[in-house]
Amino acid sequence: xxxxxxxxxxxxxxxxxxxxxxxxxxAEEDLLVDVNDSSxxxxxxxxxxxxxxxxxxxxxxxAPAPAPPPKPVASSAxxxxxxxAAxxxxxxxxxxxSYADKNRDQQVAVAPPLPVPAPPEDGIDCMEVMExxxxxxxxxxNEIWDPSSIFQTDNPQPPHEExxxxxxxxxxxxxxxxxxxxxxNEVVQEQQKAPAPVDELGTMFFEWxxxxxxxxSAEDMRNIKLRRATVESASKRLGSTKEGxxxxxxxxxxWVENYQLxxxxxxxxxxxxxxxxxxxxxxPNPNPNCNPIPSxxxxxxxFLPSTWLHPAPQPQQQYVADPTGFPxxxxxxxxxxxxxxxxxxxxxxxxxxWPPSSGPQQQYPMGAAQIQxxxxxxxxxxxxxxxxxxxxQGFVGYGGNPYPYQHQYSYQGNNNNGEKLVRLGSLxxxxxxxxxxxxxxxxxxxxxxxxxxxxxxxxxxxxxxxISQKVDHNHQVISxxxxxxxxxxxxxxxxxxxxxxxxxxxxxxxxxxxVVPPAVEAPPPQVVADRPPVQGQNTSQQRxxxxxxxxxxxxxxxxxxxxxxxxxxxxxxxxxxxxxxxKEAETHLPELEARDGIAITMEDIGTSQVWxxxxxxxxxxxxxxxxxxxxxxxxxANGLQExxxxxxxxxxxxxxxxxxxxxxxxxxxxxxxxxxxxSHRRSCTAAQADGSGSSSQPSRRE
DNA sequence: CCTACATGCATCCGA
DNA sequence: CGGATGCATGTAGGT
Numbered sequence: 001x002x003x004x005x006x007x008x009x010x011x012x013x014x015x016x017x018x019x020x021x022x023x024x025x026x027a028e029e030d031l032l033v034d035v036n037d038s039s040x041x042x043x044x045x046x047x048x049x050x051x052x053x054x055x056x057x058x059x060x061x062x063a064p065a066p067a068p069p070p071k072p073v074a075s076s077a078x079x080x081x082x083x084x085a086a087x088x089x090x091x092x093x094x095x096x097x098s099y100a101d102k103n104r105d106q107q108v109a110v111a112p113p114l115p116v117p118a119p120p121e122d123g124i125d126c127m128e129v130m131e132x133x134x135x136x137x138x139x140x141x142n143e144i145w146d147p148s149s150i151f152q153t154d155n156p157q158p159p160h161e162e163x164x165x166x167x168x169x170x171x172x173x174x175x176x177x178x179x180x181x182x183x184x185n186e187v188v189q190e191q192q193k194a195p196a197p198v199d200e201l202g203t204m205f206f207e208w209x210x211x212x213x214x215x216x217s218a219e220d221m222r223n224i225k226l227r228r229a230t231v232e233s234a235s236k237r238l239g240s241t242k243e244g245x246x247x248x249x250x251x252x253x254x255w256v257e258n259y260q261l262x263x264x265x266x267x268x269x270x271x272x273x274x275x276x277x278x279x280x281x282x283x284p285n286p287n288p289n290c291n292p293i294p295s296x297x298x299x300x301x302x303f304l305p306s307t308w309l310h311p312a313p314q315p316q317q318q319y320v321a322d323p324t325g326f327p328x329x330x331x332x333x334x335x336x337x338x339x340x341x342x343x344x345x346x347x348x349x350x351x352x353x354w355p356p357s358s359g360p361q362q363q364y365p366m367g368a369a370q371i372q373x374x375x376x377x378x379x380x381x382x383x384x385x386x387x388x389x390x391x392x393q394g395f396v397g398y399g400g401n402p403y404p405y406q407h408q409y410s411y412q413g414n415n416n417n418g419e420k421l422v423r424l425g426s427l428x429x430x431x432x433x434x435x436x437x438x439x440x441x442x443x444x445x446x447x448x449x450x451x452x453x454x455x456x457x458x459x460x461x462x463x464x465x466x467i468s469q470k471v472d473h474n475h476q477v478i479s480x481x482x483x484x485x486x487x488x489x490x491x492x493x494x495x496x497x498x499x500x501x502x503x504x505x506x507x508x509x510x511x512x513x514x515v516v517p518p519a520v521e522a523p524p525p526q527v528v529a530d531r532p533p534v535q536g537q538n539t540s541q542q543r544x545x546x547x548x549x550x551x552x553x554x555x556x557x558x559x560x561x562x563x564x565x566x567x568x569x570x571x572x573x574x575x576x577x578x579x580x581x582x583k584e585a586e587t588h589l590p591e592l593e594a595r596d597g598i599a600i601t602m603e604d605i606g607t608s609q610v611w612x613x614x615x616x617x618x619x620x621x622x623x624x625x626x627x628x629x630x631x632x633x634x635x636x637a638n639g640l641q642e643x644x645x646x647x648x649x650x651x652x653x654x655x656x657x658x659x660x661x662x663x664x665x666x667x668x669x670x671x672x673x674x675x676x677x678x679s680h681r682r683s684c685t686a687a688q689a690d691g692s693g694s695s696s697q698p699s700r701r702e
Numbered sequence: 703c704c705t706a707c708a709t710g711c712a713t714c715c716g717a
Numbered sequence: 718c719g720g721a722t723g724c725a726t727g728t729a730g731g732t
Binding site: 574575576577595618619620621625629 | 720721722723724725726
């Protein structure tokens, strides 16, 4: 998948700002359309966004049901089910941002507690739906239509809620079931208790309530608000006749229904988005994107569940992911490669493609989702998806939970209310249509990258094409700053980044290293985060978590991690060739048809110097051994030694390969020896940030 | 036993 | 003859 496609849509998400539920953009349009064949909302009725002064239904404290899966955007979720869904999960509106700010300290974005239907925002004069009905004179008696009268249940809610709260660690399923159960009973009971509607409109509403009891709870009704002006306007427009009121009622109910449906789907989508890796083409490997060895510095708030759900408070322009988050030799496809794109894509995928009836698991009883969301933020934690969303500093961090997906999965798997939405026939159909369209969109963009099956050729452009093609599926994109950093001394450090190994046997061992803030060494390459080279089969399994959070760091490039290699003696020797991990090479680098391989240029991330290398393979035991040749200069320039590692990325924007060497050193005197080993030859001292790096003069072979 | 990879080493080639 | 090149072999880890 092409990340760029994905994030292009960023920014749209609906806000969850507090209590609003606004449908935005396409979503709103769709909704309008839905609601509107009779469209009275056209002119006078502001688009839905203006319509409700929403108070996200069941989010009130009196909500009888458990919180729904964290939904970053309960509201935006609604939009996610529509065409604009494309980015809700990763984006956030200002509202969200502010919201996020409020909850920042918790790192976990929790739905703001909504004690009661939120007060009208912006001074908008709102009225509850029920009130609206009264206003419309749809009901004669306030008593009859008093929500509390209608929906009151025999089960005192507080106790229920409390008990749920106390058991929020129990399976979500339980919640949903309870919720569903309660809601149903609620209405049924009320049906028996409530006085019969007095007139046609009343009957209409009553019938509607009955038929939607599963989706719309009393709380929902209570909490949905409409802008008074809007109602009045509509009312005026439709006339004060019974017909007019009837029509208005229909529209409102339809909207409510629609809104609820969307919300519900959104919730489902949100929850589904939490299990991106369950998607078919996704990473089958449960390995998290996050580094198994998170370091405090590396923990990216964005990786926190809720952050995912509640878009982090920063623009999602750059998707920074840490390739180094792979556990062992994982490739991006199967090894748990961290993939923002992947994640994002998947999120979208799941959010959009699941048909309403696609399965019990995605469905939440009306209101349940939201309630859960609000009440069990902790649950969000478990459903966290490592998104690779850059944290505040724009750096990628490591998720703390190595296996978030598993949690998420089990969580989701417990929901089951599938068939319910089916009842909303036309709505469901519409949703399906939207999803189809979204799918199609994705498919197209996806396809663009698959179209050309690369052919062997030495043209960089083609190389990149190939990259795209391969990476396309799900590589994370890494934002890397330009190689402008300078050391404390003010000199450009041509070399690789330094990584500090607290352990005496650093390189080549499996000790868990501590990241070294290059602040001192000041490696120029400002890679957001390097994934410690981890080799699956090699004796030297190392992990480092070099996170370089630096002030002033500005993501400039979107890089996709392709592979890394811990350098062996033979890699840094004078042979000038580096054996590349087979699996990653085959997966992420251009497919090689001939032993000679292809010429490949690698831009040194740190110095911008361009190195002309050759990517090739050797036949070996019925297999192949992949090599990167002409690496001698690069290695020397970066002062790389055995135990250090290289990381190869592809620059999504510029369509080129990027490479960087990361030095690993041990504390102590020994490390000193290693350190300045850098460029002692004509190396890349030349290349500076200007990117005009000279090409490493390729040895004989080019 | 298989696979991937590190590296040994035979061969080739140019000086 | 020395370095480059390419293949073969040894070995560790996985199955």
